[in-house]
Amino acid sequence: MLYYSTRNSKEKVTASQAISHGLAPDGGLYVPESLPQLTLEDIKALGKENYRGRAFGIMKPFLDEFTKPELKAMIARAYGDNFDSDSAAPVHFLDDNTAVLELWHGPTCAFKDMALQMLPHLLTASLKKCGEKRKVCILVATSGDTGKAALEGFADVENTKILVFYPHNGVSDVQQLQMVTQTGENVGVAAVRGNFDDAQTGVKQIFGDREFAEKLSEKGWFLSSANSINWGRLLPQIVYYFSAYCDYANSGKVSCGDTVDFVVPTGNFGNILACWYAKNMGLPVGKLICASNQNNVLADFFAHGVYDRNRTFHTTISPSMDILVSSNLERLLYSVCKNDREVAAYMDELAKTGRYEVSDAIKAVINEHFVGGYCSDDDTKAAINKVYTENGYLMDTHTAVAYKKLTDYRMDTGRVYPAVVVSTASPYKFCDSVLDALGYGTDAPGTELIEKLSETTKTAIPKPLSGLDKREKRFGLVVDKQDMKSVVADFLNK
């Protein structure tokens, strides 16, 4: 399987090159030149396998330069006892027509683990195949969840180091504790005085500093990111859509071949794009419901075919979806129009004016398959409360946005079809908002709220989040933005 950029389909690269590069040189995103096709018989056969077997079946055709044993070994390390469930992505049924796909049984209790437990193995193997002799240092600027998931993914992975910068006083108590107690010989964490933008700008400047890159290179290092636009992060996400469908069919609540809708809480558009690829590979997906919070740029896009980032940014209780530019949408546009020049023109307009309108041909296709929608923080809380009261099931704020949009869609259409709500975080990751939604006070430090949520709902605290305040705090460095570069240099000299 070869890959090319959404902005230039003439220059093809291998999977290992696409994964090693991350972003294409023209600024576009790598996409596979075709999608493997699965029949219902193939899907039935996948249904008999465990999660690792399903992951192998889905990913192998995309990664034909890797041998079977190579890929199997990577998958075994990525989806093993680092997950607290037999299936890395189990399905929970609220009723016969409503399933919840739980993507938060990994080491950081959020769905980023599904990709970031696999990416380090794919990346190191890809670099080797590309003949790269230097070691890679991953630099991350994080507003919370991604940093921790990347630390867990890269911890003690050979030939790598990872350094994470987060805004000082700009992440939650729990997020900070999760990061500064990270174990592993090759990890580093530093707080930057300033906000997330300062941290991100600092990292971008370091990436753009050629002289610094040469110096590091002489010492045998180069810098890379674990960005969500990397093909190596997207591919592992296709797996769980097939897996959820198999589990639904295995439950007997649908027959293999029946269509199932998926509703996905969306930010950067990576997760729902993986569902779109699954559908195009032959998975019987009905509607893809794209659920946003008050940052409703995607809801407007699916309603009118106009993407317009010129709007107020809202800080919400589903912060991982607080986003104005959904980078992975570029891959959807390419997938629909198959025209690199058209995509390049849209992205050029976006860069210049913050806005673009897609062609009628693209609008027609997305209208057929996608439904967009958004909801307020109050509606999000009401959904958490309702599902807990009626079903005894606890959802986090991001999942609740998706659930709310599913119930709205069912009201609007007057019909109830089998659907899967994609659940992207454990409710324990967003304790304060969840307790608030259930009608309890939240005036206590984050770690106390974790215990309070457990006592109140009689649910167990996920292991990665229990006793956080008792673990050794390994990283206390606080730096100014202009000193970030020397932090990187020191880190690599150790």
Ligand SMILES: *Cc1c(COP(=O)(O)O)cnc(C)c1O
């Ligand atoms: C990252 C994230 C999302 C958004 O996923 P995208 O792939 O960026 O659309 C939703 N929920 C949670 C909890 C996340 O961490």
